[in-house]
Amino acid sequence: MRRGIRVRGAVQGVGFRPTVFRLARDAGLAGLVRNDDDGVWIEVEGAPEALEAFPGLLRARAPPLCRIDAVEVAPLAPLGEAGFRVAASATGLAARAAIPSDAATCDECLRELGDPGDRRHRYPFVNCTDCGPRYTIVRDVPYDRARTTMDRFALCPACRAEYEDPGSRRFHAEPNACPACGPRLELRAPGRPAATGDAAVSAAVAVLRGGGVVAVKGLGGYLLATDARDEAAVARLRVAKRRPHRPFAIMARDLAEARAVAEVDEAGAALLASRARPIVLLPARLGAGVAPSVAPGLPELGLMLPPTPLHHLLLADGPRLLVMTSGNVSEEPIARSDAEALERLAPLADAVLLHDREIHARADDSVVRVVDGRPLILRRARGFVPEPVPLLDAAPPLLAVGAELKATVCLARGGEAVLSPHLGDLSNVETHRFFAEVIERLPRLLGVRPEAVAHDLHPDYASTRWALASGLPRVPVQHHHAHVAACLAEHGRGGPVLGIAFDGTGCGPAGDLWGGEVLAVDLRGFRRLAWLRPIALAGGEAAIRAPWRLACAALLDAGEPLDLLARIPPPRLAAVCDLLARGVASPRATGAGRWFDAVAALCAVRDEISYEGQAAVELEGVAAPGEAAPYPFALAPGRAGTEVDLRPMVRALAAELRGGAGAASASARFHETLARAVGAACGRAREETRLGTVALSGGCFQNRRLSERCAALLAGAGFEVLRHGKVPPNDGGIALGQAAIAAHRLARGGGAAHVPRDPR
Structure with a gap:
């Protein structure tokens, strides 16, 4: 047989x-x-x-x-x-093989790395079938050495024997190599001769021990490394990267070193040691000796363990804790090629540690947080991409081009969706090139040609403009509908559910600014049931960069004096008040993120930001632990739905601050108020729709306290609660939601034109 x-x-x-x-x-x-x-x-x-x-x-x-x-x-x-x-690999069919993700060095390879008697002792590219580069070196499928960036390295007799020996764990290990036949290190630094091989590692370690910065070639791109305990070195790197406040990640030598500087629970330890080796956000230990400039103003550290043999060598020989931040300047994508690194990173670093194994696909480090004891991916990239997400509907191949910030793209084929790695902010020219690069690469690797494109409603998003110019049939998808659909897709659901979409701002169906929405949702469409009271953005985008403007709008809307903003120069405050009074350049937005910004400024936590979400992150960081009483709020029903009126909250919060209460108490109470408001709005929506499942999505649910309190209150009220885990709740998941909605419409004969429908 x-x-x-x-x-x-x-x-x-x-x-x-x-x-x-x-x-x-x-x-x-x-x-x-x-x-x-x-x-x-x-x-x-x-x-x-x-x-x-x-x-x-x-x-x-x-x-x-x-x-x-x-x-x-x-x-x-x-x-x-x-x-x-x-047998030899066969090609010529439509490519449907899954592309593997990169995997951290396994224990067996680490043993060889540290064994003086092994021929791969201290070889920084040791790997086997259980670990090493995958997605970042693949040019085409099926996955064979000839279709990777390892094709230039001819196997030596010893490696060839392993490759052909069924008893070896390197049997058909495509990146297999050794010092005799594989990639080689080189360190370049001004004023000194180039060092190669193990001497390059020693030279890099000397730079790091001397308080310098080294650009290190990793799996998916370059990282900038410096001693995480050296305040002067970290501060200098901040200036060089033009990154005044956004936290840096730290790579620790091992789990013991991570535990020395952060509180690492069982879930955090499992994530740190997982094959994906993501950055894990963990509570910092006070007085652990980490430079203050690593994560200014935050109670958490982003920690990771070494993902490659090279990183293991640097940490074994050099400082036990290294800042390892993306090799870029400001919002540019991570540098991939040696030429990019020497041009863009050499001015920022004292040395560049490169090698001759090409990175074909950029992939930044993934970022994960533990919420209610479970992983929540905040940035999905190296180690997780390109693992597919199953879809309920098998539609013609389609491309979803995502949003503007935290951009990703998604290609759907045959009932599954493949999400790209994190791209960044598409308003940046280099990031837009990366966006185009990924759009060109994904269809080729997956063996399909998109027949339609799904995109956001916002006409000024670079992704929307790309879709309009593509010539493909288009499926426009509302931003917050896509947020909730991404959560549904992750759970294999199609709805209907109640969807809570809390983010900064997104384009509503009529061009208005949404972001604090309670929706009835399925993959066909949505209906808006409730929303947070809109807050005026005095100066438009300027209000997002200067949260004190939002605090001013909130106080005036609540009929409160502006004494809490006495620190703002009077001419600036007067100019904003004038804009608000005349209703000029002051669009109103329901965004929950804007309310976080306003409260952060009311509490004097943050008046101006240098990175997206900074005020909200810092407000969460100062919140007092434990239970907190909510501030008052009101539900105001109307013909179009229910408005959650937060003016009573503003009045009570302002009175409390005037009475001497601190930001810790006010922040805790604000978080509780939003969670109670979500619970109350969902209770009312259930009476109207009889829907008993709630999906939480949007960037605000990166916030551990808000997410956990909303989930607890909703579950206590008898709701089933769906939350993100494998796909970011922020705009990094938008492309998946767009793909799920577009696949459903196309599979059900909806075509590219669609009017949102009531899911009931």
Whole structure:
């Protein structure tokens, strides 16, 4: 008897073929295994009982990095073969094979790295089928060495023997290499000769120990490194990067070093040590010796463990804690090529540590937070991309181009969506080039050509302009509908649900500014049920950069005097009051993020920001721990829905601050007020819609305190609560929501033109 077995999922570049080979050999089966554009194809021939058990063995014995989505079995005519072999990869079909994500160095490779008797001792590119570069080096599928940036490195006899030995963990490990045949390090620094190999590591360590900055080539791009305990070095790096306040990430030598500077619980430790090696946001330990400029004004540190052998070597020999921040200036994308690094980063660094293995696909470090004991991805990139998200609907291939900030794009094909790595702010010219680069690359890797494009309603988003110019049939999707749909997609739901979309600002259907919405949502459409009272943005975008303007608007709207803003120069305050009084250049927005900004300024936490979301992040950071009483608020029903009136809150908060209360108490009470308002609005919406499930989405639900309190109050009121975990709740998830909505409309014959409908 003979069987053909099709295996789909992340099954290339993860040691799956070697595993199949060993399982078949041990079971006494003949046949073959090969990669192709659709995944892995297996043919097995032998005893009926062995054939019957084999598909179950594939799932039970799959290697650590493997993800099996489907195993399909079909009968074949026996060929009378006597052995099992790994066949050459087949190409020419529509590519549907999942591209593997990059994986941190495994324990076995680390053992070799530190073993003086091993031929890979201190070799910074040691890897095997269980670890190493994947997505960032792949040019095409199926995943074979010839289709990666390792194609220029011919295997030496020793590495070739491992590659062809079924008993080796490097059997068909595509990035396999050693000092004799693989990539090589080089350190370049002004005024000194270039150092190579292990001498380059030693030279880089000397720069770091001397308080210098080194640009280090990582998996998905360059990072800028300096001693995290050296305040002068960290402050100098801030000036060089033009990044006055946004926190830097720290790479720790090991888990013990991470625990020395932060409170690491079980969930945080698991994330730090995971194969994705993300940056994990954890409560900082006071007095741990981290330079104050690492995370100014924040009670948390972004920590990660070394993802590559090179990082392990730097931390083993050099400082135990290194700032490892994106290799860029301000909002530019991370530098990928050596030429980019030498041009853009050399002026910021004292040395550049490069190597000759090309990075084909940029991928910044991922960022994760633990909320209610579970991971919440805030920035999805290296280690997680390009793991697909299943969709409810299989539609023609389509591209979703996302939003403007925290931009990502998404390609949907055959009932799944592949989200790109974090791109950044599309108003930046270099980021827009990165956006175009990813749009060109994803369809090629996934073997499809988009037949439609989904985009935001905002006419001035660069992504919207790209969609308008693309010539493809378009599916416009409202911003907050996309937020909630992304949460639904992550949970395999289609609705209807109540959706809470809390973010800064997004374009409403009539061009108005939304961001504090309670919606009835499914993938067909949405209906607005409630919203936060709008707050005026005096000066438009200027109010987002200067939260004191929003505080001024909130006080005036509540009929309060402006004494809490006495620190603002009178001419500036008078000018803003004039704009508000005349209603000039002062659009009104319901955005929950704008209310965070206003309260941060009322509490004198932050009057002006240097990065997006700074005021809200710092307001959360100062909140007093424990339970807090809410401020008063009101629900004001009207013909179009219910407004959550926050003026009573402003009056009570202002009186409390005038009475000497501090920002810690006011922040805690504000968070509780918003959570109670969400609970009250959902209670009223349930009476109207009979919907008992709530999906929480939007950038404000990156906030641990708000997310946990909303979830607790809603669950206590009998609601099922859906929250993000694998996809960011911020605008990094918008493209997925757009793709889910567009796939549903196209699959159900909705076409590109769509008018939002009542999901009931």
